[in-house]
Amino acid sequence: MIREVAIVGVGWSPFRSITPDLSYKEMMYEAAVRAYEDAGIDPRRDVDSFVTVAEDFNEGTSIFDEYVPDQLGALHRPVQTITGDGIHGIAAAVMQILTGQFDVVVVEAHSKASNVLTLPHILAYAMDPVFNRPLAAHPYFIAGMEMRRYLAETGTPLEACAQVVVKNRANALRNPLAGYGADLTIDDVLASEPIAEPLTRLACADHADGAVVMVLASGETARALTDRPIWVRGIGWANDTFWLESRPWGQARYAYLAGQMAYSTAGIKSPRTEIDFAEIDDTFAYKELQHLEALGLCKPGEAGAWTLEGGTELEGEFPVNPSGGSLGEGHLLDCTGLARVLEVVLQLRGEAGPRQIEDAEVGLAFAWRGVPTTSGAAVILSN
Amino acid sequence: MSLMYRIQHPRDALVWEGEIPLFSRYTMGIAGERFFREIMENGRLMGTRCPECDLIYVPPRLYCEQCFAHLDEWVEVPSTGQVHTYTIVHADLDGNPLEEPRILAFIHIDGTDGGLVHYLGEVDPDQVCIGMCVEAVFKDKAERKGGILDIAYFRPVG
Structure with missing residues (x-):
């Protein structure tokens, strides 16, 4: 990249299935206060620009960017809201810093999923209104169909998918931020109720409320602010075809x-x-298996066996989702990618406590925007 | 800066119930119009072909997503295909259990590079498999309204 960019501060509002006491604005505020404290900055003085990531329908509002500034300390400042995943927000912040115009940019994403009463309808609204939506099916049917095809093409056994759940929810037991830590067996996962066969209830991430705020800075500013900057080494994002039929x-x-x-x-x-x-x-x-293969972290069709052998466990050769992932932390809607990035930052700082990976130097975070999308974003960080 | 006090009891945590009434019209467009009129009036499926990429699009499109060419070559395609993948759905749109689980499939339409997502009928869930040959069952002409539901479902051939 033409200019160095680092993450110099992170903050969060913890991930829980319900948050009846805080409004989404207060959750954002709670996360922002932590991030600014962590970075040692005053948002009213030190931040040049703010990026939030939100989807109107998930918020139960329209024109969400108007709802943003005050709870982030962003009043009267450059603010932009992106409809995408949190890693798209990181990409926007990185690009702003690369222009040379901005030195400190804040990225925010959140989920108040417990306030969304008709989430499957919202997902169904993202499908083609003429060809797909009239079928009036629960949108997880797309995941069920994709899973079956993936298993058939790769010969991956159902047990490998179930082991992903067992691993990630066990990892979440070591993560005080996570809302869904659990000690499960492969049989628990396979025997849970079918949603869209072969997909079962426990193989789908339940949702969580939460917020994450990150402070990004140019290299020089980052070194002045902290002695442990986490460097953004690379970033990428892409979509596949919109059409289910292609x-x-x-x-x-x-x-x-x-x-x-x-x-x-x-x-x-x-x-x-x-x-x-x-x-x-x-x-x-x-999805963890399919994404591991697509990201070239193992050969096509090998992610299942790798997982069953324990290669992606916390103590394995290549830990995957030490945080617990969305299965263990809870799915955070548009904030999902920032939750992935947050764990990479904590690991690279050596602040991951009982789930700390030894000698972690380079980490990858990858987010997908969920059904029915084909929207993915990846970021590589190092210490 | 911080949250100094928090609500201590659920009875004190108030909410306001809101809703967004959304009603929309979805214009089918030139390609969608022709596709659904052919089903409604003639009980047949049509696609568009990209001569540059040698691809036949079902559903038809006016532009090729690979080379971005404008497509104006319409071809009739069979109403038969193979099950590329399928699922048995147990939940309705509100997340409640369906009394009768339903089979949804992506049917790769024969001789094309596309297909349709639809329900399978006249078949038990445990009889369905990837690669199964199926055909579209059109509703009676009088019942067709110009939409994807003019196809009642796909069923096994033979």
């Missing part, structure tokens, strides 16, 4: 494309050996 149902091409762009900007040629661990979208258990 998709490669077995593969996550968006993840391949986003990963290639991130590797290219980071100068990474061999991701498996040059990256130490990853936080990868696991909205549905099979």
Whole structure:
């Protein structure tokens, strides 16, 4: 990249299934206060620009950007809201800093999923209104169909998907931020109620409320602010076709494309050996496997066996979702990607407590925007 | 700066119930119009072909997503295809259990590079498999309204 960019502050409002006491604005405020404290900055004085990520329908509002400034300390300042995932927000902040016009940019995303009473309807509204929506099906049918095709093409056993759930929810037991830590067995996952076969209830991430705020800075400013900057080495994002009718149902091409762009900007040629661990979208258990393969972290069709052998466990050769992922932390809607990035930052700082990965130097975060999208974004960080 | 006090009891945590009434019209457009009129009036499926990429789009589109060419070559395509993947859905749009689980599939339409997402009928869930040959069952002409539901479902051939 033409200019160095680092993450110099992170803050959060913890991830829980319900948050009856705080409004989404107060959750954002809570996360922002932590992030500014962590970065040692005053938002009214030191921040040049603010980026939020939100989707109107998830907020139950329209024109969400108007709702933003006050709770972030952003009144009267440059503010932009992106409809995308949190990693798209990081990309926007990085680009702003690369212009040379901005030195400190704040990124925010949140989820108040417990206030959304008709989430499947909102997801269904994202499907083609003429060809798909009249079928009036629960939108997780897309995940069920994708999972079946992925399993068929790769020969991956159902048990491998279930092991992703077992691993990630166990990892979440070591993460005080996570809302869904649990000690499960493969049989628990396989025996849970079917949603869209072969997808079962426990193989789908339940939702959580939460907020994450990050402070990004140019290299010089980052070094002045902190002695432990976490460097943005590469970033990439991509979409596959909108049409369900043109998709490669077995593969996550968006993840391949986003990963290639991130590797290219980071100068990474061999991701498996040059990256130490990853936080990868696991909205549905099979997605972690499909994404691992698409991101070139193992060969096509090998993610299942790798997972069953324990290679992606916390103590394995390549830990995946040490935070617990969306399965263990709870799915945070538009904030999902920032939750992935947050864990990478904590690991690279050596602040991950009982789930700390030894000698972690380079980490990857990858987010997918959920059904029915083919929207992916990846970022590579190092200490 | 910080949250100095927090609400201590759920009875003190108030909410306001709101709703957004949304009603929309969705213009089918030139390609959608022709596709659904052919189903409604002639009970047949049509696609558009990109001669540059040698691709046949179903649903038809006016532009190729690979090379961005304008497409004006319309071709009739079979109403038969193969199950590319499928699922058995157990929840309705509100997340409640369906009394009767339903089979949804992506049907790759024969001789094309596309297909349709639709329900399967006249078949038990445990009989469905990837690669199964199926055909569209059109509703009676009098019942067709110009939409994807003019196809009642797809069923196994033979």
